[in-house]
Amino acid sequence: MILITGATGTVGSEVIAALLPSQAGHLRVLTRNPGAVFPDGAQKVVADLDDGDLAPALDGVHAVFLLTDGLDIAARDRRVIAAAQRAGVQRIVKLSVRSVGYDAIDPITTLHRAGEEALRESGIGWTFLRPTAFMSNALNWAGMLAAGQVVYAPFAAGRAAAVDPADIAAVAAACLTQDGHNHRVYELTGPEPLSPADQVAVLGQVLGRDLSYAEVDPDTTIAQWISYGMPMEYAHAAIEQFRSTTKPYNSEPTGDVTAVTGRPARSFTDWAQAHRNEFPTPEQVQNAATVQESR
Numbered sequence: 001m002i003l004i005t006g007a008t009g010t011v012g013s014e015v016i017a018a019l020l021p022s023q024a025g026h027l028r029v030l031t032r033n034p035g036a037v038f039p040d041g042a043q044k045v046v047a048d049l050d051d052g053d054l055a056p057a058l059d060g061v062h063a064v065f066l067l068t069d070g071l072d073i074a075a076r077d078r079r080v081i082a083a084a085q086r087a088g089v090q091r092i093v094k095l096s097v098r099s100v101g102y103d104a105i106d107p108i109t110t111l112h113r114a115g116e117e118a119l120r121e122s123g124i125g126w127t128f129l130r131p132t133a134f135m136s137n138a139l140n141w142a143g144m145l146a147a148g149q150v151v152y153a154p155f156a157a158g159r160a161a162a163v164d165p166a167d168i169a170a171v172a173a174a175c176l177t178q179d180g181h182n183h184r185v186y187e188l189t190g191p192e193p194l195s196p197a198d199q200v201a202v203l204g205q206v207l208g209r210d211l212s213y214a215e216v217d218p219d220t221t222i223a224q225w226i227s228y229g230m231p232m233e234y235a236h237a238a239i240e241q242f243r244s245t246t247k248p249y250n251s252e253p254t255g256d257v258t259a260v261t262g263r264p265a266r267s268f269t270d271w272a273q274a275h276r277n278e279f280p281t282p283e284q285v286q287n288a289a290t291v292q293e294s295r
Contacts (some may be wrong), residue, residue: 164265
């Protein structure tokens with residue numbers, strides 16, 4: 001039995017999809033949402049990583065995919081690790097961040113580093129997946145592209161070898177089901193470093209639109225996130241993760257996706273083509289507004 005935490009998120013849902021073909025009936029997903037729906041073959045367990053008993057979720061589990069977020073990463077990691085020790089779990093694959101290996105001290109990196117240290121000390125077999133920026137972060141621009149032709153985002157000088165979450169999931173699936181990954185650290189990237197302007201240019205090509213990029217200051221982005229409902233403290237922590245794209249290590253591709261999966265990492269063009277329908281066109285937005293006004 002394999003347990004997936006963070007199962008409703010971008011990476012967690014991809015891990016489920018990667019594992020189901022071979023692990024149907026031996027896959028358990030943990031969620032705090034009783035109404036969450038998962039594919040057939042995945043057994044849902046409702047539990048909260050912050051509170052309550054995790055024993056039922058871990059009963060009979062051999063391996064765990066550990067994905068925690070927010071500003072309680074370390075505390076949640078420790079709770080899962082302690083419960084896993086009691087349950088006799090043999091392997092934990094933790095989704096971390098690339099900056100852990102480069103002496104970064106921003107809040108999110110610091111919390112992941114503490115989670116990694118707790119897992120190292122637990123006696124449970126571990127693998128750390130340290131991705132750079134997610135290609136799927138570009139979906140944050142969907143609203144802007146629905147309203148116009150310009151993407152506004154900070155850190156124009158940043159260049160990240162962003163990774164497709166599906167590639168993270170493919171690596172995670174291999175590490176959860178195959179031997180040879182114990183006590184390994186994988187830095188997961190895409191094949192090329194791209195700036196925000198580069199990504200916008202690719203989206204323009206894929207969507208067939210004349211798009212452009214304009215830099216905004218980080219404080220404007222923080223204010224926007226808060227207006228969307230993100231807690232203020234987390235917004236300030238998250239912007240520091242985005243700022244890490246300006247660090248040289250984030251622009252350096254690795255071969256770890258290929259080393260684990262045996263195939264090349266997907267490009268941003270590949271990702272954009274696969275997700276093009278998630279970017280509404282101005283015409284679609286106008287049509288939706290027209291329908292709404294006619295009601």
